[in-house]
Amino acid sequence: MDAEQRRRELTEAVWRVIRRDGVQAASVRAVAREAGTSMGALRHWFATQDELLHVAMTRVVERARSRAEAAAAAGGPLVPRLLRVLEEALPLDDERRAEAEVWLALTARALVDPALAELRDRSAGELHGFCTEVVRVLVAEGVARADLDVDLEGERLYAVVDGLAVHALTRPSVLPPGRARTVLAAHLATLVDSS
Amino acid sequence: MDAEQRRRELTEAVWRVIRRDGVQAASVRAVAREAGTSMGALRHWFATQDELLHVAMTRVVERARSRAEAAAAAGGPLVPRLLRVLEEALPLDDERRAEAEVWLALTARALVDPALAELRDRSAGELHGFCTEVVRVLVAEGVARADLDVDLEGERLYAVVDGLAVHALTRPSVLPPGRARTVLAAHLATLVDSS
DNA sequence: CTCTTGATAGCACGACTGTGCTAGCTTGGC
DNA sequence: GCCAAGCTAGCACAGTCGTGCTATCAAGAG
Numbered sequence: 001m002d003a004e005q006r007r008r009e010l011t012e013a014v015w016r017v018i019r020r021d022g023v024q025a026a027s028v029r030a031v032a033r034e035a036g037t038s039m040g041a042l043r044h045w046f047a048t049q050d051e052l053l054h055v056a057m058t059r060v061v062e063r064a065r066s067r068a069e070a071a072a073a074a075g076g077p078l079v080p081r082l083l084r085v086l087e088e089a090l091p092l093d094d095e096r097r098a099e100a101e102v103w104l105a106l107t108a109r110a111l112v113d114p115a116l117a118e119l120r121d122r123s124a125g126e127l128h129g130f131c132t133e134v135v136r137v138l139v140a141e142g143v144a145r146a147d148l149d150v151d152l153e154g155e156r157l158y159a160v161v162d163g164l165a166v167h168a169l170t171r172p173s174v175l176p177p178g179r180a181r182t183v184l185a186a187h188l189a190t191l192v193d194s195s
Numbered sequence: 196m197d198a199e200q201r202r203r204e205l206t207e208a209v210w211r212v213i214r215r216d217g218v219q220a221a222s223v224r225a226v227a228r229e230a231g232t233s234m235g236a237l238r239h240w241f242a243t244q245d246e247l248l249h250v251a252m253t254r255v256v257e258r259a260r261s262r263a264e265a266a267a268a269a270g271g272p273l274v275p276r277l278l279r280v281l282e283e284a285l286p287l288d289d290e291r292r293a294e295a296e297v298w299l300a301l302t303a304r305a306l307v308d309p310a311l312a313e314l315r316d317r318s319a320g321e322l323h324g325f326c327t328e329v330v331r332v333l334v335a336e337g338v339a340r341a342d343l344d345v346d347l348e349g350e351r352l353y354a355v356v357d358g359l360a361v362h363a364l365t366r367p368s369v370l371p372p373g374r375a376r377t378v379l380a381a382h383l384a385t386l387v388d389s390s
Numbered sequence: 391c392t393c394t395t396g397a398t399a400g401c402a403c404g405a406c407t408g409t410g411c412t413a414g415c416t417t418g419g420c
Numbered sequence: 421g422c423c424a425a426g427c428t429a430g431c432a433c434a435g436t437c438g439t440g441c442t443a444t445c446a447a448g449a450g
Contacts, residue, residue, distance in 0.1 A: 003426095006427095020307070021307055022303075022304060022306065022307035022308070023219070023303075024218070024219040024304075025307075027406080027407060027408080028407080028408065028409080029406080029407080029408090037428075037429090038428060038429045038430060039408095039409095039428095039429080039430065039431095040411095040427085040428055040429050040430060041427070041428045041429070042428095043408095043409075043410095044426085044427060044428070045427095047409090048408080048409080049407090049408060049409085101306055104302070104303050104306065105303050105306065107299070107303070107361075107365060108217075108218075108299050108300045108302070108303035108304075109217060109219075109303075110365070111217065111296055111299065111300065111364075111365070112215070112216055112217035112220075113217070120365065121365075121366060124362075124365065124366055125366075125369075128362075128369070149381075152377070152378060152381055155362075155370065155374070155378050156355065156378050156381065156382055158358065158362065159354070159355045159358030159359045159362060159378065160351065160354045160355055160358055161358070162357075162358040162361055162362065163353065163354030163355055163356070163357040163358030163359075163361070164354045164358075166302075166357055166358070166361065167319075167323075167350075167353065167354060167357065169306075170302060170305070170306070170315065170316075170319065171316060171319055171320075174320075174323070175350065179350070182347070183347060183350050183351050183354065186344075186347055186351065187351055190385065198396095201397095222436075222437060222438080223437080223438065223439080224436075224437080224438090225436095232398075232399090233398060233399045233400060234399080234400065234438095234439090235397085235398055235399045235400060235441095236397065236398045236399070237398095238438095238439075238440095239396080239397060239398070240397095242439095243438080243439080244437090244438060244439090
């Protein structure tokens with residue numbers, strides 16, 4: 001069996017435990033049980049508990065990024081395409097919801113775990129940077145007003161995206177996927193429309 | 196000593212532990228040690244571990260609400276006053292930052308803790324409702340365009356507020372208090388200005 | 391004085407934790 | 421055949437965990 005795939009399997013077992021029982025339940029034993037293997041086997045791949053969480057978080061980021069890149073590379077008009085990329089950060093289906101749950105759990109833990117904090121900062125910087133880039137492109141392409149404060153609008157867009165992510169995640173009955181997409185699209189439209 | 200004050204003291208010990216070491220470290224023993232008392236004394240006031248966390252979360256909500264009500268009751272022009280109320284949900288000083296840290300930690304845990312989830316839903320509903328109310332008032336007072344979709348703009352404002360809260364909390368060097376206020380004010384301005 | 395009630399202290403139990411460690415198994419190279 | 425490396429299994433240790441429980445202490449009521 002391929003080593004990379006084995007690590008992926010185990011990482012997804014970590015996810016399942018975190019989603020079902022929370023980060024605090026993601027013990028070496030619980031994850032090994034979930035993966036149907038032994039403590040020893042698990043520790044062969046991930047030496048410590050911290051590494052387990054770190055890898056789980058890394059994989060959330062990687063998956064979201066690769067999906068975002070795919071969406072960015074797709075064809076079609078600019079604005080809907082950018083919208084589709086931003087939507088990759090929202091919990092709109094089971095896959096993204098799983099990622100978002102793990103993301104929130106680890107974001108909270110990152111407040112007191114320096115190793116996770118470093119990882120969170122890097123990935124947050126990426127999304128933040130992309131949001132600013134979206135605004136910059138819209139202005140450069142002439143579809144948004146030229147007098148926009150790019151940095152400020154990037155910050156605001158980033159807040160809308162993560163705010164919607166948290167709300168769609170924690171109160172899905174109030175903010176179902178379709179509604180979240182509508183609100184995000186509306187926000188993007190305000191950057192474009194009012195010329 | 197007053198019973199209510201004793202409970203408050205112990206609750207604040209819970210906060211300190213959560214802020215310093217995370218929710219997972221908020222054990223009965225750790226909190227008792229932090230409060231300078233014994234396990235038995237602590238359990239006299241809070242029968243279970245869950246109750247400890249529940250009360251900690253309740254108190255975050257209560258404090259933020261009472262500050263918000265004070266800000267709402269203050270005089271001055273409408274828009275800056277509403278802005279000041281919304282800012283009570285942002286980690287702009289040590290007090291609010293402490294609350295936000297506890298809020299994020301418990302919001303994450305609420306994903307797998309039904310009792311906390313119920314509390315979170317109630318308080319989230321309050322802030323969400325207030326955001327919608329802000330938009331409604333702005334429209335009613337004629338300072339915002341009459342053709343605004345009140346519910347959608349309420350949802351968007353709520354996302355901006357919580358998004359900024361998370362970002363100011365997790366990456367304070369990138370989004371310091373002053374900057375967070377600026378972005379929030381700018382968002383409110385977009386609801387008012389473009390007539 | 392006694393009696394009661396509220397508050398505090400902390401022991402004991404069984405369960406769970408991360409990690410160090412050894413022992414066994416499996417597979418491929420020679 | 422044999423050896424080595426990669427992998428798996430799980431025991432052992434020293435902790436921490438939540439909670440049930442009893443014992444002690446302080447103070448007010450009668």
